[in-house]
Amino acid sequence: GAVVSQHPSRVICKSGTSVKIECRSLDFQATTMFWYRQFPKQSLMLMATSNEGSKATYEQGVEKDKFLINHASLTLSTLTVTSAHPEDSSFYICSAPEVGQSYGYTFGSGTRLTVV
Amino acid sequence: AQSVTQLDSQVPVFEEAPVELRCNYSSSVSVYLFWYVQYPNQGLQLLLKYLSGSTLVKGINGFEAEFNKSQTSFHLRKPSVHISDTAEYFCAVSELTGNQFYFGTGTSLTVIP
Numbered sequence: 268g269a270v271v272s273q274h275p276s277r278v279i280c281k282s283g284t285s286v287k288i289e290c291r292s293l294d295f296q297a298t299t300m301f302w303y304r305q306f307p308k309q310s311l312m313l314m315a316t317s318n319e320g321s322k323a324t325y326e327q328g329v330e331k332d333k334f335l336i337n338h339a340s341l342t343l344s345t346l347t348v349t350s351a352h353p354e355d356s357s358f359y360i361c362s363a364p365e366v367g368q369s370y371g372y373t374f375g376s377g378t379r380l381t382v383v
Numbered sequence: 384a385q386s387v388t389q390l391d392s393q394v395p396v397f398e399e400a401p402v403e404l405r406c407n408y409s410s411s412v413s414v415y416l417f418w419y420v421q422y423p424n425q426g427l428q429l430l431l432k433y434l435s436g437s438t439l440v441k442g443i444n445g446f447e448a449e450f451n452k453s454q455t456s457f458h459l460r461k462p463s464v465h466i467s468d469t470a471e472y473f474c475a476v477s478e479l480t481g482n483q484f485y486f487g488t489g490t491s492l493t494v495i496p
Contacts, residue, residue: 313484374428375426
């Protein structure tokens with residue numbers, strides 16, 4: 268089946284620095300990528316939707332200047348957490364629609380971000 | 384708007400016993416329904432999904448779920464659990480015409496030896 272490769276799986280960064288998370292679709296083209304955030308013991312919350320070649324759409328309450336999303340190609344979408352703070356520590360997961368499948372979505376393996 | 388309720392945040396069950404994880408949803412339109420499993424520090428893996436047709440859906444790892452439109456429920460069941468089923472389980476819905484998923488808060492299933 269379709270695979271979305273997400274890197275890094277874990278990252279620890281200092282407060283004030285920026286971190287980039289990549290999601291690559293393998294063997295299929297992902298024109299759309301969904302970015303979710305999951306706090307401990309909570310559910311996944313949609314942050315933003317990226318579309319190849321256009322600006323991302325952010326959910327209410329998500330700072331677009333802090334969470335920069337780029338979808339420059341049909342196989343790569345990136346999320347950059349700028350000027351990270353400890354409250355940004357979370358589990359970030361991307362998801363892309365499965366091409367040719369009956370309404371399915373493939374999820375990346377997630378990135379555990381810890382800001383110290 | 385859609386919402387998903389998973390009433391049980393934690394479910395402990397003995398090995399080889401049956402289990403049911405409950406999911407109720409609220410929506411003004413027709414939806415697709417999903418169950419995902421998440422192992423520690425991993426992404427989500429699709430267990431099963433209901434799009435249309437038979438209301439009893441069979442998924443991977445011996446799980447099944449039944450869509451009940453009148454009760455707006457999509458409970459997940461397994462007749463005999465294994466230690467390896469210990470994980471977090473998420474119920475989710477999606478509109479027929481949209482791409483956004485709405486997730487429940489998850490149910491932590493712990494299988495006790």
